Amino acid sequence: MSKKIITTENAPQAIGPYSQAVQAGRFLFVSGQIPLEPATGELIESDVQAQTRRVMENLRGVIKAAGASLSAIVKCTIFLNSMSDFAEVNEVYGSYFGDAPPARATVEVSRLPKDVSVEIDAIVYLD
Numbered sequence: 001m002s003k004k005i006i007t008t009e010n011a012p013q014a015i016g017p018y019s020q021a022v023q024a025g026r027f028l029f030v031s032g033q034i035p036l037e038p039a040t041g042e043l044i045e046s047d048v049q050a051q052t053r054r055v056m057e058n059l060r061g062v063i064k065a066a067g068a069s070l071s072a073i074v075k076c077t078i079f080l081n082s083m084s085d086f087a088e089v090n091e092v093y094g095s096y097f098g099d100a101p102p103a104r105a106t107v108e109v110s111r112l113p114k115d116v117s118v119e120i121d122a123i124v125y126l127d
Helices: 047-066 084-093
Strands: 001-004 021-024 027-033 071-080 104-109 120-124
Touching: 021 047, 021 084, 027 047, 047 084, 071 084, 084 104, 084 120
Parallel strands: 071 104
Antiparallel strands: 001 021, 021 027, 027 120, 071 120
8 A cells, every 4th residue: 555645735834753644545644733824834822713713724724635625534533632622612623514524532631732722633535
């Protein structure tokens, strides 16, 4: 099976030794996205809903670069620094999917890169 690195200017550049996404066969593994503005690299520091929107748009940018859309996501993991934000994050996250949302896990962690409130990664099935 071949491995292909996916990169795009429509999502933040990696801030460490990892790829924005890796395609392996028909699967795309999208690295965790945090609320960085792709054009400037600046952190979205407003409320958790604004951060979640930016994260989802970053995911969309990477997935689009691989030739797919958010509807091709089969699994996401949401990392929160506080489970108290669950309802607000869930509201924004859910607005990006129709009647067939992907499988998902949500976990609270003690700290995220750049001290953001939310990070989301995704596994995508490419047709």
